[in-house]
Amino acid sequence: MDLTVLAARLAALPSGPALTQESTRRAAIALLLREGLDGVEVLLMRRAEREGDRWSGQIGLPGGHADPSDGDLFATAVREAREEVGLDLEREAEFVGRLVPVQAKARGYLLPMWITPFVFAARGELEPRVGPEAVEAFWFPLERARNGELAWTHRYRRETEERVLPAWCFEERVVWGLTYEILSGFLRLLPTAR
Numbered sequence: 001m002d003l004t005v006l007a008a009r010l011a012a013l014p015s016g017p018a019l020t021q022e023s024t025r026r027a028a029i030a031l032l033l034r035e036g037l038d039g040v041e042v043l044l045m046r047r048a049e050r051e052g053d054r055w056s057g058q059i060g061l062p063g064g065h066a067d068p069s070d071g072d073l074f075a076t077a078v079r080e081a082r083e084e085v086g087l088d089l090e091r092e093a094e095f096v097g098r099l100v101p102v103q104a105k106a107r108g109y110l111l112p113m114w115i116t117p118f119v120f121a122a123r124g125e126l127e128p129r130v131g132p133e134a135v136e137a138f139w140f141p142l143e144r145a146r147n148g149e150l151a152w153t154h155r156y157r158r159e160t161e162e163r164v165l166p167a168w169c170f171e172e173r174v175v176w177g178l179t180y181e182i183l184s185g186f187l188r189l190l191p192t193a194r
Helices: 003-011 073-085 142-146 177-189
Strands: 025-036 039-047 063-065 093-098 102-106 109-122 134-141 151-158 161-170 173-175
Touching: 003 093, 003 109, 003 177, 025 073, 025 134, 025 177, 039 073, 039 142, 039 173, 063 073, 063 109, 073 109, 073 134, 102 177, 109 177, 134 142, 134 161, 134 173, 142 161, 142 177, 161 177, 173 177
Parallel strands: 025 109
Antiparallel strands: 025 039, 025 063, 039 134, 093 109, 102 109, 151 161, 161 173
16 A cells, blocks of 8 residues: 555645534544555444444444544544544554545434544554444455445435445445445545555
8 A cells, every 4th residue: 555645645635614613513533544465454343233323333434523622633533443443543553644524424414513534554463442332343345345346235214215325245244324435535545556
């Protein structure tokens, strides 16, 4: 994985929307990359089933809401990765850059929350240890997703409406929704393997 090229591509991205409203919540997620047997992989997790959690039980990236004690959104991503998958990204990974913030969605509706994805590269072999907010963590093969090998569709039902959404299926885990959207955008920036 050519981190120099990736860092340059991330640095060239626009800063994103100006978020000035006090009512706009902010969150951060970590895209932790490593070189795997099938090329570049990203760490994903399955969220624990919890009452009131819009994303309960779904596959996602480590991350969450900004806390007043976080110095900035970078600190939020680092803290959330430590809480959810037991990794210290400041010590165990190299910061590569950030993606443009995306507006959160749940059940087909936009939410008043913007999520900033931060990209990290693992410095060595890492052993994720899930915390109480996750039930599993696993490495997802981005190269296989990019070449179409994992292409899938997800049927989402809400009340009387059904939507068919693009997704990936990997070892019976379905990646869809906002996680699929973020990773699809990231794949357009990720240098191709040689």
